[in-house]
Amino acid sequence: MRKRSFNLHKIIEKRVLTDSTFVLRMERNGLDFVAGQHIQVGPPNGIHTREYSIYSGPADDYIEILVREVEDGLVTPALKKLDVEDGVVINDAVGYFTIEKEVTAGLPFLFVASGTGISPFHSFVKQYEGLDYQVLHGVRLAEESYEREEYESGRYIACTSQDEKGDFHGRVTDYLIANPVNSDTLCYLCGNCDMIHDVFDILEKQGVKSENILTEVYF
Numbered sequence: 594m595r596k597r598s599f600n601l602h603k604i605i606e607k608r609v610l611t612d613s614t615f616v617l618r619m620e621r622n623g624l625d626f627v628a629g630q631h632i633q634v635g636p637p638n639g640i641h642t643r644e645y646s647i648y649s650g651p652a653d654d655y656i657e658i659l660v661r662e663v664e665d666g667l668v669t670p671a672l673k674k675l676d677v678e679d680g681v682v683i684n685d686a687v688g689y690f691t692i693e694k695e696v697t698a699g700l701p702f703l704f705v706a707s708g709t710g711i712s713p714f715h716s717f718v719k720q721y722e723g724l725d726y727q728v729l730h731g732v733r734l735a736e737e738s739y740e741r742e743e744y745e746s747g748r749y750i751a752c753t754s755q756d757e758k759g760d761f762h763g764r765v766t767d768y769l770i771a772n773p774v775n776s777d778t779l780c781y782l783c784g785n786c787d788m789i790h791d792v793f794d795i796l797e798k799q800g801v802k803s804e805n806i807l808t809e810v811y812f
């Protein structure tokens with residue numbers, strides 16, 4: 594297959610979700626991917642790019658990413674300044690944090706995210722209709738429950754550590770200790786490495802086999 598290098602994609606929509614978090618929708622321009630994969634994205638003419646999980650579904654005729662600005666970061670403040678009609682550079686989608694084969698097993702999925710780590714799960718839910726899943730989303734504030742209406746009622750649980758306006762007050766780890774999973778659950782963990790490490794330990798103690806726990810570390 595032809596190797597795709599960085600191409601310029603025009604931004605066609607920008608959704609500001611909180612002071613620091615936004616969704617950029619870009620022209621698709623033939624970019625092929627499977628839900629769960631990520632792309633490198635950077636400002637036009639910029640020499641720096643960063644990885645972003647694809648937030649949109651493969652059937653959409655656009656590409657979306659969900660970005661949280663990191664103060665003093667090299668790339669995110671520049672992406673935040675961009676708007677509709679600006680371009681970003683994007684390369685091929687890569688990665689193995691996918692559920693293509695696993696959906697055929699018919700087992701329930703548990704998706705555990707911190708912050709923007711919800712992005713690949715949003716794409717899964719868009720790609721696979723009728724998926725049996727539960728999303729646990731660890732955020733500080735309920736306002737960071739990014740576009741929660743996109744998930745089927747009852748399947749999305751916001752675990753808020755700094756306010757009581759979510760579905761559960763506490764971290765995802767507290768939720769899992771209070772609500773153990775069935776050991777036959779397929780568990781996908783995405784976000785910061787501390788959360789992933791702690792959740793992995795809890796799930797193993799609850800009897801989930803390590804080969805049924807997949808991880809995608811952002812930082």
Ligand SMILES: Cc1cc2nc3c(=O)[nH]c(=O)nc-3n(C[C@H](O)[C@H](O)[C@H](O)COP(=O)(O)OP(=O)(O)OC[C@H]3O[C@@H](n4cnc5c(N)ncnc54)[C@H](O)[C@@H]3O)c2cc1C
Pocket residue numbers: 631643644645646647658659660661662663665666667668669670708709710712809810811812
């Ligand atoms: C496979 C993969 C997929 C990713 N998908 C996404 C995504 O969908 N959305 C998204 O927003 N980010 C995602 N990231 C993180 C992203 O690639 C960048 O690291 C992040 O946007 C910061 O880039 P920056 O250039 O602004 O900061 P940098 O200059 O690279 O980093 C500054 C510092 O901030 C830390 N940092 C990085 N991300 C965060 C964060 N979210 N919160 C706090 N500190 C952070 C870094 O460890 C570093 O120490 C992903 C990372 C990987 C590896």
